[in-house]
Amino acid sequence: MAYKAGFRIIKPTIKEIRGFMNYIMISSMVVTMKGTSGTIITIQNYDYYQNFLNYEGHNGRHREGQTKNNKGNYNEGNKSHPADISSEISAMRKRYSDHEIIDQALEAISLTRKTRRIADSVKLSILKSWNQYPWESVVAGIRVYLEKRYADQGKDEKYLLGIIRNNLSGTKNSLNKPIIPKILVLENEKCPRCGKMVLDCDLTPDGCVHCESKSYLRKWESTERQVRL
Numbered sequence: 001m002a003y004k005a006g007f008r009i010i011k012p013t014i015k016e017i018r019g020f021m022n023y024i025m026i027s028s029m030v031v032t033m034k035g036t037s038g039t040i041i042t043i044q045n046y047d048y049y050q051n052f053l054n055y056e057g058h059n060g061r062h063r064e065g066q067t068k069n070n071k072g073n074y075n076e077g078n079k080s081h082p083a084d085i086s087s088e089i090s091a092m093r094k095r096y097s098d099h100e101i102i103d104q105a106l107e108a109i110s111l112t113r114k115t116r117r118i119a120d121s122v123k124l125s126i127l128k129s130w131n132q133y134p135w136e137s138v139v140a141g142i143r144v145y146l147e148k149r150y151a152d153q154g155k156d157e158k159y160l161l162g163i164i165r166n167n168l169s170g171t172k173n174s175l176n177k178p179i180i181p182k183i184l185v186l187e188n189e190k191c192p193r194c195g196k197m198v199l200d201c202d203l204t205p206d207g208c209v210h211c212e213s214k215s216y217l218r219k220w221e222s223t224e225r226q227v228r229l
Contacts, residue, residue: 026158028129044125085120092127096135102127105142105160108151126157130164137168 012020024030033040096102109126110118130138141164145151150159188197193207202209 026161028125028157028161031128031132044128045121048121082120085124089120089124089127092124092131095131096139098139101139101142101146104146108146109157109160111151112154112156129157129161133164133168138164140164141167 021030021032025032029044031042031044033042093099093102106118106123106126110116141160144163144167145160188199189203190197191203191208191211194211196208196211
């Protein structure tokens with residue numbers, strides 16, 4: 001990432017490199033994957049960034065340089081054909097059991113654009129950015145995004161990705177949080193009949209279980225004597 005400025009070679013600092021990497025990851029421009037000897041960076045929508053028509057201030061020469069043949073197929077310079085993009089989108093949607101909520105999320109994101117639509121290449125980029133997280137966290141984040149109607153506030157896929165990321169960290173915290181058992185505290189109460197201190201759960205309408213058991217025992221003994229007589 002070093003470049004020359006006159007006779008000098010300027011190299012960015014570690015802080016500048018990390019800041020740039022965070023920016024392009026949040027912007028869904030790249031997807032990173034840790035390897036054995038470093039980090040693998042995959043550029044999303046490479047063809048889109050290589051097309052000068054997608055940048056402001058382009059001139060007519062760039063427009064003339066991009067041509068199609070009579071059948072409407074793209075030249076060899078374009079690596080992704082629209083049919084390939086559509087097939088990739090279909091394949092990535094299979095990761096989720098609820099296809100409808102994925103379509104609702106993409107439709108909501110399209111509402112944040114002035115044209116009220118997003119290209120298939122952008123949809124593919126969004127789906128690829130979600131692949132970094134478990135599908136449960138993605139679906140949970142989408143539900144929050146749709147229920148809060150953040151798209152109506154102009155908050156796009158970057159905001160949704162932040163919700164998914166926060167939902168993932170919340171899930172991890174809940175898994176690592178120790179389970180504290182609840183201790184049941186029982187209070188002692190005085191029996192109005194026998195005057196003994198007993199647990200409140202042992203109280204009965206006529207006294208407590210202890211004095212009622214004694215009363216039952218006395219009745220049983222007197223009945224037994226009468227039978228013997």
